[in-house]
Amino acid sequence: MIEHYVVAASSYAKDIDGLFDFMFWLVGFWFVLAEGVFFYLIFRFRAKQGVKGEYITGEKKSEMRWISWPHYLVLACDVAIVVMAVKVWMNVKQELPEADATVRVIGQQWAWSFAHPGPDGKIDTADDIETVDELRLEVNKTYHFRLSARDVLHSFSVPVFRLKQDAIPGREIVGWFKPIKTGTFDIQCAEMCGIGHGLMPARVVIEDAAQHAAWVAEQSQHKVASLSAKPGAE
Amino acid sequence: MADSSFKPDRASEEGAEQGADSQPGASVPESGPTRAQAEPAPAHEPEESPHEPDAHEPDEHGGHGGHGGHGEHPQSFFMKYLWSTDHKMIAMQYLFTGMAMALIGAFMVYVFRMQLAFPGMSVPGFGTVSPAEYNALVTNHGAIMIFWVAMPVLIAAFGNYLIPLMCGCDDMVFPRINRLSYQIFLLSSVVLICSFFVEGGGFGGAWTAYPPLSANPQYSLTPLGATLWVIAVALEFVAFLLGGINFITTAMNSRAPGMKMYDIPIVVWMIVVASILFMASVGPLVAGAVMLVFDQTVGTGFFDPKRGGDPILWQHLFWFFGHPEVYVVLLPAVGITGEIMTVFARKKLFAYPVVLYTVFATGILSFFVWAHHQFIAGIDPRMANIFTVTTVLISVPIAEMMFVYIATLWGGSIRLTTPMLWALSFVGEFLVGGVTGIFLGASGTDIYFHDTYFVLAHFHYTFVPIAIIGTFAAVTFWFPKMFGRMMDERLGKIHFWGTIIPFNMIFIPLFVLGAAGDHRRIWSYENFPELARPELQDLRVLATISMLVMLSFQLVFFYNFIKSLMSGPKAGRNPWQANTLEWTAPSPPPHGNFATLPTVYRGPYEYSVPGRDKDYWPQDAPS
Numbered sequence: 001m002i003e004h005y006v007v008a009a010s011s012y013a014k015d016i017d018g019l020f021d022f023m024f025w026l027v028g029f030w031f032v033l034a035e036g037v038f039f040y041l042i043f044r045f046r047a048k049q050g051v052k053g054e055y056i057t058g059e060k061k062s063e064m065r066w067i068s069w070p071h072y073l074v075l076a077c078d079v080a081i082v083v084m085a086v087k088v089w090m091n092v093k094q095e096l097p098e099a100d101a102t103v104r105v106i107g108q109q110w111a112w113s114f115a116h117p118g119p120d121g122k123i124d125t126a127d128d129i130e131t132v133d134e135l136r137l138e139v140n141k142t143y144h145f146r147l148s149a150r151d152v153l154h155s156f157s158v159p160v161f162r163l164k165q166d167a168i169p170g171r172e173i174v175g176w177f178k179p180i181k182t183g184t185f186d187i188q189c190a191e192m193c194g195i196g197h198g199l200m201p202a203r204v205v206i207e208d209a210a211q212h213a214a215w216v217a218e219q220s221q222h223k224v225a226s227l228s229a230k231p232g233a234e
Numbered sequence: 235m236a237d238s239s240f241k242p243d244r245a246s247e248e249g250a251e252q253g254a255d256s257q258p259g260a261s262v263p264e265s266g267p268t269r270a271q272a273e274p275a276p277a278h279e280p281e282e283s284p285h286e287p288d289a290h291e292p293d294e295h296g297g298h299g300g301h302g303g304h305g306e307h308p309q310s311f312f313m314k315y316l317w318s319t320d321h322k323m324i325a326m327q328y329l330f331t332g333m334a335m336a337l338i339g340a341f342m343v344y345v346f347r348m349q350l351a352f353p354g355m356s357v358p359g360f361g362t363v364s365p366a367e368y369n370a371l372v373t374n375h376g377a378i379m380i381f382w383v384a385m386p387v388l389i390a391a392f393g394n395y396l397i398p399l400m401c402g403c404d405d406m407v408f409p410r411i412n413r414l415s416y417q418i419f420l421l422s423s424v425v426l427i428c429s430f431f432v433e434g435g436g437f438g439g440a441w442t443a444y445p446p447l448s449a450n451p452q453y454s455l456t457p458l459g460a461t462l463w464v465i466a467v468a469l470e471f472v473a474f475l476l477g478g479i480n481f482i483t484t485a486m487n488s489r490a491p492g493m494k495m496y497d498i499p500i501v502v503w504m505i506v507v508a509s510i511l512f513m514a515s516v517g518p519l520v521a522g523a524v525m526l527v528f529d530q531t532v533g534t535g536f537f538d539p540k541r542g543g544d545p546i547l548w549q550h551l552f553w554f555f556g557h558p559e560v561y562v563v564l565l566p567a568v569g570i571t572g573e574i575m576t577v578f579a580r581k582k583l584f585a586y587p588v589v590l591y592t593v594f595a596t597g598i599l600s601f602f603v604w605a606h607h608q609f610i611a612g613i614d615p616r617m618a619n620i621f622t623v624t625t626v627l628i629s630v631p632i633a634e635m636m637f638v639y640i641a642t643l644w645g646g647s648i649r650l651t652t653p654m655l656w657a658l659s660f661v662g663e664f665l666v667g668g669v670t671g672i673f674l675g676a677s678g679t680d681i682y683f684h685d686t687y688f689v690l691a692h693f694h695y696t697f698v699p700i701a702i703i704g705t706f707a708a709v710t711f712w713f714p715k716m717f718g719r720m721m722d723e724r725l726g727k728i729h730f731w732g733t734i735i736p737f738n739m740i741f742i743p744l745f746v747l748g749a750a751g752d753h754r755r756i757w758s759y760e761n762f763p764e765l766a767r768p769e770l771q772d773l774r775v776l777a778t779i780s781m782l783v784m785l786s787f788q789l790v791f792f793y794n795f796i797k798s799l800m801s802g803p804k805a806g807r808n809p810w811q812a813n814t815l816e817w818t819a820p821s822p823p824p825h826g827n828f829a830t831l832p833t834v835y836r837g838p839y840e841y842s843v844p845g846r847d848k849d850y851w852p853q854d855a856p857s
Contacts, residue, residue, distance in 0.1 A: 005750035053842035054645030058584035088678030170539025198757030
């Protein structure tokens with residue numbers, strides 16, 4: 001149902017959507033059943049002239065089962081939900097698959113900065129490509145992100161990936177995603193971070209291999225040009 | 235000592251407590267402001283005739299005009315309404331303060347919802363909304379509605395009003411601590427309101443106040459607002475700690491003779507358990523609040539990672555309190571619903587002991603679920619699995635509680651009066667809040683839904699039934715007892731439908747918006763291309779317009795409230811033909827509540843007992 005509103009652009013987006021759909025139908029069944037019985041009882045037992053209520057304590061075994069059986073069933077549904085939810089959670093958050101590349105994501109008041117690996121394919125080297133409010137990714141590649149914050153809490157939220165992770169100053173949190181669709185999508189901050197919280201929109205651009213390589217090449221040329229320009233000026 | 239002589243048969247230790255307290259301020263003769271206006275100098279009447287079991291018929295009106303009035307000791311306005319130790323007056327103080335704060339909270343939601351629906355517009359009565367103002371509005375809307383509306387109205391007002399009356403005693407065990415509780419609460423409200431007007435504006439770091447944003451003025455840009463806000467919240471907690479002591483001790487120690495544990499009305503149990511939860515959970519947060527104020531003002535670094543502090547520590551302290559807090563406000567509303575449903579279904583509460591077990595189970599479990607607010611906050615991901623299990627598990631006792639209520643309707647003779655409509659809608663609407671919570675408690679889906687409007691719609695589907703529907707249920711049900719007059723049923727029903735329908739029209743669109751990726755606390759969605767789509771904006775406009783409709787229907791309530799207060803038909807002692815002890819006292823009950831303290835012979839829900847003419851059987855009527 002979520003994919004009706006938001007494109008599923010990561011490898012695990014459909015797992016989260018599937019979990020939602022599973023829970024929606026399971027929980028929806030209980031909800032409709034409970035509300036149905038509830039409204040039926042209100043209608044059936046509305047006050048009628050000369051008809052007194054019944055005296056039911058609800059403490060006899062034969063009466064108790066009306067609530068004890070449903071409650072065992074609820075427990076069984078709960079177990080199913082927990083198993084499914086934990087499975088998805090472990091895949092998205094707990095396990096870290098091998099990465100093809102790593103990006104650095106830094107939240108600050110009020111912008112996102114990103115560091116992409118340059119031509120050498122590694123981050124934290126001199127040829128890193130740094131951008132503000134724009135994350136460039138190559139489709140069908142598994143990425144690790146190294147997330148941190150400069151000042152206050154932020155939350156790196158990419159709805160099309162179904163990914164959200166708080167960024168904490170003084171800590172580096174590592175997670176992963178694998179884009180599976182090309183396109184340009186929103187990145188939001190999901191944790192209150194001050195007056196500019198609603199004003200730090202960023203975009204994620206997912207390209208195919210050729211486009212991405214071209215972008216990397218172009219950016220590193222800029223970088224080389226600006227680096228070589230500087231000492232020359234002095 | 236006028237007090238003690240008024241009721242010679244009062245239990246001796248309570249008499250001593252009252253006696254110690256019978257300075258002029260303590261012997262407040264009246265309980266409702268209207269009565270004082272109608273009868274400025276009530277004559278000192280002889281004691282009421284000893285209570286007779288047959289005296290509480292619905293048509294029983296007259297005879298208690300000036301009960302308890304001490305004409306020769308006229309109370310100053312100050313002593314009577316502001317310095318009282320009478321539990322009913324303190325309940326009124328909490329009720330009216332809470333309602334006044336609700337109006338402030340409602341004004342805030344009006345302003346920021348208008349900004350969301352029509353970004354950049356000049357909101358009538360406020361002007362254009364800047365991002366800083368927007369943040370302050372959402373922050374204080376949340377804080378006010380939970381700490382200054384739900385808490386004072388549901389726990390403090392109805393706890394104060396109902397516990398002594400339902401337990402059949404004359405006042406709280408510690409009346410002066412009770413008075414202090416309200417005074418500190420009032421002070422906290424004043425501090426909070428002041429925080430909006432200081433330099434830099436009100437605090438805008440969300441009601442959860444996560445540091446480092448809240449701890450550091452350089453980041454929040456509200457140096458004074460943030461500190462005052464934290465102080466106000468801490469004071470409010472102190473007030474409720476003092477109140478909680480009273481609720482627990484009064485319900486445990488001052489019950490009428492014969493009232494065994496299973497004879498206590500369920501709402502009293504709920505308020506007692508809620509108070510225990512509150513007192514057990516609030517300590518860490520008060521400590522955290524002090525640390526936060528120190529971080530803000532004297533430069534300590536408890537939550538500052540640069541100096542070895544940890545911002546996540548605050549989240550643990552906050553949510554260790556914050557999640558039980560949800561049940562602290564939920565339980566009284568559930569209890570109120572139970573009282574009303576049994577009266578108007580003319581039914582015994584289904585499986586009373588089971589309800590109690592579910593309450594205790596919920597209370598204990600609620601201490602082990604807090605980290606579901608922090609799944610993606612940077613805690614160890616393995617911890618999320620444990621908290622998913624506990625969180626999803628709490629659905630079992632809550633579902634069972636709801637099943638019990640639904641089962642109570644079976645075989646009833648249901649009268650759809652206004653209070654009954656509110657009580658039934660509590661069950662119907664709370665179910666929505668309950669089932670949507672499972673999506674957030676399950677870690678897998680919470681990754682996507684955390685901090686979206688889905689969360690917001692979910693907790694409004696719990697808090698609106700709790701704080702709004704529960705309050706209206708309680709006010710319409712106990713209004714005859716509180717003020718001695720009946721409310722208008724027709725206006726009550728108009729108000730009911732005018733609140734319930736728009737309420738659903740506000741929050742169903744917000745569920746959809748949350749699923750579509752709207753994040754919370756965003757000043758304007760125009761900057762996000764995927765969220766600025768017109769079909770989503772239409773939903774925001776729909777929610778805002780529904781909110782305006784819902785707010786405007788509250789005028790009907792205020793009109794009904796004031797009109798009924800002035801000129802509603804007189805209510806007898808027991809207009810609803812209910813069983814619990816408060817209905818054996820005069821309406822409104824005088825200071826000291828009962829002419830003769832009642833004795834209890836049976837449980838609170840003996841309706842439609844076979845072989846009796848009447849379909850109710852008051853707790854204090856001898857067999």
